[in-house]
Amino acid sequence: MFIPTGKFHIPQPNKGNQARPRLIKLLDAGSACRLTIVAAPSGYGKTTAVADWARQTSILASWLSLDSEDNDPIRFWNGIVASIQAANAFPDDSLRQAMNAFPHQPIEVGLDRVAEQLHRLEGTLSVVLDDYHLIRNPDIHLQLSAWLDRLPPLVRMLIVSRAEPGFPLARLRASGRLLELGISDLRFDDDEADSYLNDGLELGLLPADMTGLIEKTEGWIAGIKLMAMAMDVRGDRSAFIDSVNGSERFIMDYLTEEVLSRQPEQVQHFLLSTSVLDRMSASLCNQLTGRTDSGEILAGLEKANLFIVPLDSQGSWYRYHHLFAEFLRDKLRRLDEKLASELIRQAAIWLQENARAREAIPYWLEAAEYARAGELIGELAPYLLKEGSWSLLKSWLDAMPSSMTHESERLSITYAWSALLSGQSGEAENALRKSGRALLKSASWTGSPEAQSDWLGEASLVRMMAAFYRNDLRSALIYAKESVERKTVISDFIRIGIDFNAHETRLCRGALGMSGHLRKAASYLKQMEPDVAADPADTLATGYSYAVFGEIMYEWNRLPAAEENLLKGVRIGETSRNPGLWVPAMKALIGLKDSLGHRGQADELLVELVRSPIPAASPLWADVVEAFRIVRRLSIGEYEEAAEWLERTGAHLGDSTLVIREYEHLVRIRILRALGKTSEAIDGAERLWLSAEKKGRKLTLVELVNLQALIHRDEGRPEQATARLRDGLRIAEREGYVRSYADEGEPMAELLRHTLDRVVSGELRNVSARYIRMLLSAFGSPKANDGKGPRPRKSAAEPFAESEELSARQWEILDRVLTGATNQRIADDLFISVGTLKIHLNRIYKKLNVDNREQAIRWAEREKQLRESSVGIGFPLEYNP
Numbered sequence: 006m007f008i009p010t011g012k013f014h015i016p017q018p019n020k021g022n023q024a025r026p027r028l029i030k031l032l033d034a035g036s037a038c039r040l041t042i043v044a045a046p047s048g049y050g051k052t053t054a055v056a057d058w059a060r061q062t063s064i065l066a067s068w069l070s071l072d073s074e075d076n077d078p079i080r081f082w083n084g085i086v087a088s089i090q091a092a093n094a095f096p097d098d099s100l101r102q103a104m105n106a107f108p109h110q111p112i113e114v115g116l117d118r119v120a121e122q123l124h125r126l127e128g129t130l131s132v133v134l135d136d137y138h139l140i141r142n143p144d145i146h147l148q149l150s151a152w153l154d155r156l157p158p159l160v161r162m163l164i165v166s167r168a169e170p171g172f173p174l175a176r177l178r179a180s181g182r183l184l185e186l187g188i189s190d191l192r193f194d195d196d197e198a199d200s201y202l203n204d205g206l207e208l209g210l211l212p213a214d215m216t217g218l219i220e221k222t223e224g225w226i227a228g229i230k231l232m233a234m235a236m237d238v239r240g241d242r243s244a245f246i247d248s249v250n251g252s253e254r255f256i257m258d259y260l261t262e263e264v265l266s267r268q269p270e271q272v273q274h275f276l277l278s279t280s281v282l283d284r285m286s287a288s289l290c291n292q293l294t295g296r297t298d299s300g301e302i303l304a305g306l307e308k309a310n311l312f313i314v315p316l317d318s319q320g321s322w323y324r325y326h327h328l329f330a331e332f333l334r335d336k337l338r339r340l341d342e343k344l345a346s347e348l349i350r351q352a353a354i355w356l357q358e359n360a361r362a363r364e365a366i367p368y369w370l371e372a373a374e375y376a377r378a379g380e381l382i383g384e385l386a387p388y389l390l391k392e393g394s395w396s397l398l399k400s401w402l403d404a405m406p407s408s409m410t411h412e413s414e415r416l417s418i419t420y421a422w423s424a425l426l427s428g429q430s431g432e433a434e435n436a437l438r439k440s441g442r443a444l445l446k447s448a449s450w451t452g453s454p455e456a457q458s459d460w461l462g463e464a465s466l467v468r469m470m471a472a473f474y475r476n477d478l479r480s481a482l483i484y485a486k487e488s489v490e491r492k493t494v495i496s497d498f499i500r501i502g503i504d505f506n507a508h509e510t511r512l513c514r515g516a517l518g519m520s521g522h523l524r525k526a527a528s529y530l531k532q533m534e535p536d537v538a539a540d541p542a543d544t545l546a547t548g549y550s551y552a553v554f555g556e557i558m559y560e561w562n563r564l565p566a567a568e569e570n571l572l573k574g575v576r577i578g579e580t581s582r583n584p585g586l587w588v589p590a591m592k593a594l595i596g597l598k599d600s601l602g603h604r605g606q607a608d609e610l611l612v613e614l615v616r617s618p619i620p621a622a623s624p625l626w627a628d629v630v631e632a633f634r635i636v637r638r639l640s641i642g643e644y645e646e647a648a649e650w651l652e653r654t655g656a657h658l659g660d661s662t663l664v665i666r667e668y669e670h671l672v673r674i675r676i677l678r679a680l681g682k683t684s685e686a687i688d689g690a691e692r693l694w695l696s697a698e699k700k701g702r703k704l705t706l707v708e709l710v711n712l713q714a715l716i717h718r719d720e721g722r723p724e725q726a727t728a729r730l731r732d733g734l735r736i737a738e739r740e741g742y743v744r745s746y747a748d749e750g751e752p753m754a755e756l757l758r759h760t761l762d763r764v765v766s767g768e769l770r771n772v773s774a775r776y777i778r779m780l781l782s783a784f785g786s787p788k789a790n791d792g793k794g795p796r797p798r799k800s801a802a803e804p805f806a807e808s809e810e811l812s813a814r815q816w817e818i819l820d821r822v823l824t825g826a827t828n829q830r831i832a833d834d835l836f837i838s839v840g841t842l843k844i845h846l847n848r849i850y851k852k853l854n855v856d857n858r859e860q861a862i863r864w865a866e867r868e869k870q871l872r873e874s875s876v877g878i879g880f881p882l883e884y885n886p
Contacts, residue, residue, distance in 0.1 A: 011070070011322045012316075013069060013087065013091040016053070025197060029061060032186075033062065034184070039177065039183070041163040042164045042185050045187055049225065049227070050227075052165055064161075067092035067132050067133065070316075077397040078144055079394055079396075082116065082119075086100055100123075113665055116155065124157045126159055129161070131163055133162075138167040138168050203215075276306075279325075281348045288359075312328075362384070366378055366381050370401065402419065408443070414456065414460045417444070418464065421437050421440070424436060425470055425474075434467075437468065441464065466484070472484060479532070482533060510633075511589055512589050514667075517549060518553050521704035523560060526557060545581055551571070560704075561741055561742075564597060567593075578619075584620045587617075587620075591610060611637060614633070651676050664700065667705060671693070671712075674690050687716055690713050694710075707737045711753065714726045727763060743780060746783070747780065751784070753784075757780055761777045775816075779816050815849050822858065822861065822865070828842055
């Protein structure tokens with residue numbers, strides 16, 4: 006991402022700059038604070054004071070001068086990282102690599118990585134953000150507030166602003182981690198004013214005049230400096246001081262007019278002509294003024310301390326003080342509005358001709374040269390999409406007449422993508438509808454079916470993404486097919502690798518799996534089956550459909566169906582090199598192979614996953630793969646490597662409960678449990694539980710409850726373990742979760758048997774014994790009885806004494822038969838045909854030695870009575886297969 010290096014330059018002191026040791030001490034005193042805010046209106050010397058401190062302090066300081074374009078979150082955070090890198094805080098490129106997470110991942114991922122790198126610092130670092138009042142994006146305020154909590158103790162942030170930042174400060178104030186400097190701290194006191202005016206400028210003001218000047222300006226530094234300039238050639242200074250009255254703005258305009266009128270005519274012309282520039286160089290100023298000596302004039306203005314600020318140490322780029330620039334621009338427009346517009350146009354021409362097209366766009370827009378602006382926006386759109394500057398791109402297009410955007414094929418699609426990626430999917434779709442109507446009337450489409458097809462195909466891609474964002478997989482698949490059928494050239498958006506799934510490591514946990522509402526999600530996906538099967542191009546929408554359905558089938562312990570669908574999802578994810586699809590599908594497939602006892606195949610797939618470049622290109626997915634590898638190592642007793650991972654990831658995970666880091670937190674809890682750090686594990690699980698409950702993530706809630714129950718079991722607290730397990734069972738039964746329990750192994754089976762015993766005895770209510778029995782059947786054969794395990798099975802009465810044990814699937818069918826449901830209803834619930842159901846029923850009848858449905862129901866009822874009467878020591882074996 007291009008960011009002008011001048012933004013990282015700590016402003017240099019101007020001639021006659023007043024030393025202010027009082028402020029240096031105040032800023033030094035805040036070194037222990039996490040955040041320092043220097044806030045006051047313009048002209049109080051905020052930037053000068055902090056810049057003086059940054060140059061003098063022994064603490065390493067980075068500097069970022071903000072502007073309105075930094076309201077794009079991607080640009081804002083890239084700017085912070087680049088400023089830290091420019092301050093030589095790191096000898097290598099690790100921080101810049103962390104920054105590369107931003108374009109294609111949630112920003113929080115990149116911020117985690119940057120915070121992790123900052124923990125490597127051996128010394129103290131101060132990060133200065135100047136002109137923060139220009140940041141109006143609430144997302145940036147929230148991100149910065151959260152990031153402050155993640156910073157290591159040796160990193161301090163300083164915000165220089167005309168107002169308080171747009172995020173809450175109460176917690177920082179209460180904890181003593183905030184230093185605030187305001188107008189009362191920044192204004193000149195009597196000693197500083199005397200030192201500046203009499204010692205520095207040698208004005209020789211009398212004490213009474215000095216007092217009057219301080220009273221008139223209330224210590225406002227810009228006013229004091231302007232009065233000093235205006236008094237320099239006056240004889241009766243006392244009378245002049247008495248004549249100045251009014252507000253700061255009035256004083257500013259009055260005194261600036263006084264100062265400007267005393268400049269040579271050529272300097273006045275130069276100042277007015279160049280006032281339209283945000284940043285200026287000698288060559289750019291020559292373009293606007295028609296001069297050839299702008300370099301000398303700029304150097305003279307700097308020497309005269311005429312409100313000009315150098316932006317680099319070479320004297321190549323400058324800007325005017327904000328108040329001075331505002332005054333000059335207002336005066337120029339009052340004098341000649343047409344001239345002001347022409348100067349803005351000349352600035353745009355120079356910037357575009359000098360390979361600064363991106364900087365030229367705002368000038369073209371301000372000059373109302375929308376055709377030139379649109380041409381540049383269209384050319385830069387792929388690069389802006391690639392670097393993630395979606396909000397900036399959209400703001401430029403919003404500044405153009407909407408008719409021009411809608412009637413342009415390139416700009417209308419660019420606007421739709423930028424709106425969609427900025428989180429405004431509804432606006433993106435509305436814009437496409439308007440653009441489609443406008444283009445149908447345009448001459449560019451008349452007689453050009455190829456142009457129509459390409460635009461409609463690209464529009465289908467946008468609509469596909471919008472459908473994904475609202476969890477409408479069916480519409481997403483339809484739009485994907487439309488795009489493929491139109492044979493659209495590869496979209497700039499698709500080419501840069503933006504993914505439908507940014508962070509869900511298990512797809513059915515999140516939106517695509519309806520947050521763990523598996524029955525609803527499976528029903529929806531089942532209805533999509535004809536569309537999925539008819540997709541000739543195996544689009545991403547199809548791949549995600551297979552992967553989500555495969556995960557659901559796995560959770561329901563329907564392993565053949567799970568494997569079939571996951572393999573298809575893996576294939577499409579690999580072909581498209583899409584980590585958001587491929588990594589979750591591979592993880593699920595490896596888990597399935599483990600559950601089938603095919604450890605060798607699972608290990609081979611893991612090696613493929615770890616070595617693949619698909620997740621390696623994304624910091625988030627690379628972290629997920631490493632966490633997955635570690636947890637599998639933990640399962641075979643490799644505790645040392647897991648402990649190292651735990652220590653290594655502590656910096657960027659911390660105590661946050663961001664959904665994007667949910668999987669890594671779950672792995673941390675498992676490692677803490679394995680290492681015997683049960684208190685930390687329970688605390689981590691409780692924090693994550695609150696977050697998951699708030700977001701309605703059912704699968705996560707069940708996994709956390711199970712982990713807490715297992716920890717209580719490990720600690721010899723069976724009653725607490727059972728009580729916690731019961732909470733999860735109530736959630737899990739409604740959705741038919743199975744593998745969430747079976748994959749925890751024998752400790753969970755033991756806990757379930759103990760829970761079942763308490764349910765049968767009547768000690769534990771509101772928990773289904775049938776559901777627990779079905780879960781236990783998924784664990785496989787129990788261990789040999791060692792006195793602590795299940796007791797021998799108790800036979801039922803004839804004619805069912807020689808019946809064989811039913812599988813988990815058969816119990817599920819029989820449970821539905823007991824409810825009186827019809828064959829059609831049962832088949833619909835289980836996503837099978839009535840014919841397949843009848844085959845299952847016949848096998849059940851054969852195992853039970855019965856002839857029909859009525860006898861099977863009688864057998865099930867007698868089993869239920871037997872269970873209710875089987876209360877004693879140990880656990881009933883009949884609930885295990």
